[in-house]
Amino acid sequence: MSFPSEMLQRIELIFNEALAVPEGDRQSLIEARCQGDAKLLVEVSTLLDACVAEEIVAAARLQQTRDIRANDAERIRVGAYEIDRLIGRGGMGAVYLAHRADGNFEQQVAIKLIDLPLATDLFRERLRMERQILAGLNHPYIARLIDGGVTTDGEPFLVMEYVDGTPINRFCDENALSLAQRLLLFRNVCEAVQFAHQNLVIHRDLKPDNIFVTAEGTPRLLDFGTAKLLSPSRPGSESELTRQGFQSFTPQYASPEQVLGNAITTASDTYSLGVLLYLLLTGKLPYELKEFTTSEMLRVICEEPPHRPGHGNGLHIDTDLEAIALKALRKEPSERYLTAHQFAADVQAYLDGKPVSARHGTYSYRAGKFIHRHRIGLAAAGLVIASLAAGVEGVLWQAKVANAERRKAEAQAADLRQLSNSLLSEIDEAIRKLPGSTGAQQLLVSTVLEHLDRSTKDSRDPKLLLDAATAYIQLGNVQGNMYSEHTGDTQGALASLDKGVAITASLLEEQPKNAAVKHALAWAHRSRSEILFGIGRTQEAVPEMRTAIALFDELAAGRGSSLDTLLDSAAAHGRLGAELGVPYWPSLSDFPGALAEYLKAREIYQRAIAVDPNNIRVLQAMADNHRMVGAIQMQTDPAGALPELRAAISGIDSLHEQAKYEMAIRRMQSGTIGPYAGALIEIGHYREALAALEQGQSIYRELLAADPKNIRAVQDVEAGLSREAEAYQERASGIFPEEGANPRTDAANALKVLLDQRSVLEQILRVEPHNGNWESKLGMVLIDIGRQQRALHLENGSLDVEQRGLTILKEVAQRPDAQAYQLFDAANGLITVEPPSLREPALAVKYAERIVERSSYHNPEFLLTLANAYRANGETEKARAAAKRGLELLPPETSTTVMSRVRKLLRAQLK
Template structure:
């Protein structure tokens, strides 16, 4: 160093250590005074042989390129020439390291390495000395990257990372069984590459550091007295003691724990750069004395951007990452990192076993084996066998009802005994005990209900087995019905509101609408009571808003459109209030966009397509902004597919069929992406079936029957699988039956009446059973009307009396919807088609007056809906009715409009009626 630079260097390096500063300055002074003493060697030294270069041949190995450089050796990619040709990794000891001691230690180490034979350990093939006498090692060449880098580059999920890590543990266990301790387990010594598409780890550098007695990487530290056998950030406390005799296999378990910590959180427990900067003594102190934060706590302490980046590479939403680490994984990692060896896993095998227990949803050894914990694990891994658990819960809830009522009666009885002082005291004690016992039972039951209807319900919903909770829901509703919201504590109101909402959602999924409405109404009572007590509490307002939304949603499904609008407007107002109280959080923004989404749906149902399109496009823009900030949020991704579906429906009703196909394709693509991430979640199968069905409908009405049938068949496969999972799920069943009706319609159009005759009766019978079970569902009723209309269409040519009976049944069902004001555009269009067919059947029997009456009825039902509409549901039957009643001039503009859109009637009867005008020049009647 130049003299003028030394002062600053010494000040920075020595700090306040005056004694160290004095020793260094004395050494510098001695150097300056020595002048040229011993500048030249007093003896002749032999020239060192030149270092190997690319192209040289060492034994049977031709050096091709340099792939690594450590403190004591250089690693080359080499090609073995004989007896087989293959690539290997060849490591040559650097000049000056070829001492007898090193070679002797290497010979012993080579014997130990030769004993290992494990697919996830890089094998040692050969060893020897170069012509210059320097030792070299020949090892299996691993064309991979360090394990942490591989995991992040390929966005491996937590589950995939844990599977990979367990394999590494088993490889280390194999070495331990052969009497070898790695002592330097770290990401750069575990390389991963894909083998047949499967990530395969290879553990390298077994025993090399021990053999060479030197520093293999720039991260490895040496001391003047002892030696750090390993890398500081991954080093066990006993390694930091610098006592080689005190190290056993549990030292590698500690390093594996550090590795797992980094694979889960993106960084080791202690910052490597901070450790090195602190000096050797600080490194030893930190490793031996400082406890690192748990992985979940480390994630919680990160900035939002850092957490988002880490979560993205693990394919998990940022809010869920901490929860995924909390519990089992925290416990497993921290057991590995215990300072005393006796508290760690005894072997790498035990560590691998615990990791795999976690993956199988079994209790892990690292956590206390409480009853609640073991039950939770049992439920997680036995999702399809938990009917007995549901029954137990139902029994407990029923018992709680009895207990609460008995407690109330006990209280009343004791109160009557207060006439005497002693009796009053006893009564007071008895009352307190009774109330305490009742409160305890109530809390136990409601806690279990929250679990059963919350986390457990979510898991059952994913696999399509909500029917397991039927008994729980029924008992819970009986229990809640006996409680008055005014008498409940805040905690009880919150717990019950959530449970009731969950019951309602379960009933919605099963299309049991009256029961769902009862649950949501009771949930609203609880949540409203909370809001009255705490008008500025965002959580209370949120719970009330959920109930408002679901009440509106049930009203929609039941065809109660006025009630639907009222409750959805309430929900929108609550979302606005939540936004004002809570600010622009993800939750409040989500609720606000949902509020305006519902208004767009109402505009759509009212026929205001311009307003609906603007609303959905605005919602899509808002969700895209939220998704940019939360790229891993599955709910937001799902909503983007839902918006695409609604925009497709708007385009279809507006006659923009090409745009509608694009939107439905966008919906399908988004859902398939979600299915790839969560293949076992049945929600994605259901929604994919819907999007494929929407596309098939468009193909059917644009003269593409073969493509439409192919789409219907694909959707049918998805729905059949769902119904097979849960035959009691009415919603899946009715969607499947409706798809069958659409397939039957195509079969009729293709003249395959025998197949249609075979398929229709069982479909109609199942719809009859659904309507009998849920008479308030306009959806079930409309589809049953369609089934009877198709029955009449099939019987029309061969069995006119049967046809008349069938069409009368269809008209009666449609009349019921119209008179109750529960008919949406689908129901209105269906009823008009039924009247048209009734007229044709009457005309075929010679009753022209009756036929004309039916056709006029169709015109009356449609009213003025078709005048400025682009919706084929109104235009098709209106045009048919006008042509059949001789008003061809009024029908012509409607037909031209349909032709311009590319619409073709599916039923040959309708097509022949409408085929009175050619499409305008330039119109493509079959857009693709």
């Protein structure tokens, strides 16, 4: 095909457009587009005929092989996958729905192949480039690359996540999304594009057909087949297709520089996002192309201004929103939003009622936005908003009445104080009980933090300061306390709590007998301790909690103590118990100390029950106390822990129906199942444990589906997957044989669960990227994945996976603030990683000795790890001594003792 580049471009554009319409409409469309150009008409028609013929042949071949042969090996296979049906075609190839067919696990995928008559080495180059690009993009709003390779015919292919969804514009219309819902969805798309740009990738073909939305409302960015790498370190990254005239883009969404053939930058994607936003708002495109000739595209896209949005789709598009859309559609790239992040930020500012950068706002504009945003607070404070809206004249007038305004300030302070309390206590208490509330919490946080900082500046009013401190403490818990629904901003939470501690400590010095101040200071220390514990800084958390306990106990010492005071004191003892010895978290592994704190808490709860026997909060707290006592007992006597754990389950079931379905209690239901299943795993009752875990996971996923951005719900899903993987791996290892179990099936199930767990951990780490707890878990999961792959003889790639896991474990363990369970994971990883050549038993001994010392030799699991490390390092006598010491921590063995995994493995080390 020796044509000028403009002819090639027109052929490709008309060909792609014709493919997208029903076959019966194609001829009339191409005749209209070719405008009497006989040569162009012949080329496009020939290309379409060849494409249709190839589809017919391919379909017949697929049906024939399925009809004649039932053998999997003879079906149409692409690598480990079998093709089910055609999903769609484009100018470059076809995408098929397929399923994994090698028997290892079930998986539905989308496979992209080059199988059109136009296929040349240039198209293969583009597919290989797409594979390279997708390999570097791991984002929740980008369809991920799963696999890739070469078919038996030598053709490259991509295996991608199958996105069962709808183009974004259709999703918005079919679900009748409101303006705010459309903008929030669009903002998420901008987030995905920004991530691609940060990874030096320009998409170059952003349009609704490449942005699908799932039934849950999650967008997925698809098709990087026309994407471009920006990296200067990759010579030749610009496709040969582009150099030979194939400027691959969709005209209706193309930027002026794409049409002109100029250099493409991230601003080109920003322009396409502007077209997309315009479409979502109005239901139509900003330009109308009729002929699709080069001259028309140059005139319309590069010269004509876009139509003003107006009021399409029944949505009200005000001046601000119009300015945002038109800024993204400016002809000069430098005049648009410089990044997709800036674009998204302006959309968010619009949603928040703040000034948008697309408008160079005057004082009156900014004041008006402020008034609208804070109209409730300003009305409550009695401010004269008309003076602000008047602009400069209003400011001058206010200067004349400054004395009057100062008199109003006192009343304003009281109203602002009331507003803070209302927002953070009443509203947050309500939204935390509802699923899907994370977004509301984030909006609440940003609004109230700005308000608090302003209202407390230079204030000396003790009442105002105490209320502000209380608000800061509530705010910190909403931002990052793992014991409640939170937004995942742990650093912001600590900053808010530091302000609360500073204010209340200063007030207590001035008013040492003020019970309200003392309570606020205790609450601030407790909250700070909880957040420090949640991010693995347990050594700092424990003294904070002891300070809180001293203050709470002082308040609860009197006989007439209120129910709230008793609950606060008991909860603080329980939290300290968790920090001292809660399993599978960075506690100090002081199980006796932890048990003592939980039993102190139980005594106080019993006092509270005497005050109000039917109080749901007290009954819930007592059930949770049984759960935690069982979790502690499980470390030395899992069979003996089962009665406490069953008492916890029974206590939750006794709560009346309305309370049972509140979010916190629903979480407690699932949270009790975890330790209960863990105890069953420890004594080899795997089938019963897996049944319990299935029930727990249904609750976890129900809560997560209700609020996909709730990081705590994501963490709960991970905890359940961790237990499930443990059950399958333990049963596959044969420590406790179970009738009817199949080790290979268990290994396959373990691998499937571990892969899910890895995905969830990676999702958590995107929110908390430097949290050593989650990094350590990911490292151990990767090693377990590699081990199960080897057990199933799937060794391709397993070495890379295990090496990556080992690298993560060692990196976390070498940090100065490495916690006990992080060292525990590292030690176990170093002596179990495959192949044995990767093992480092001497380093494992070093880590195991440190955790045993930190736990004051109270943790039998740590002593088992130390014994294993000594044995791996050739120090047999030390291994026996460590095992003996571990056995001494377990209850004396009698004729009725139920054998546990730890006891059995410690006894094996004595040989």
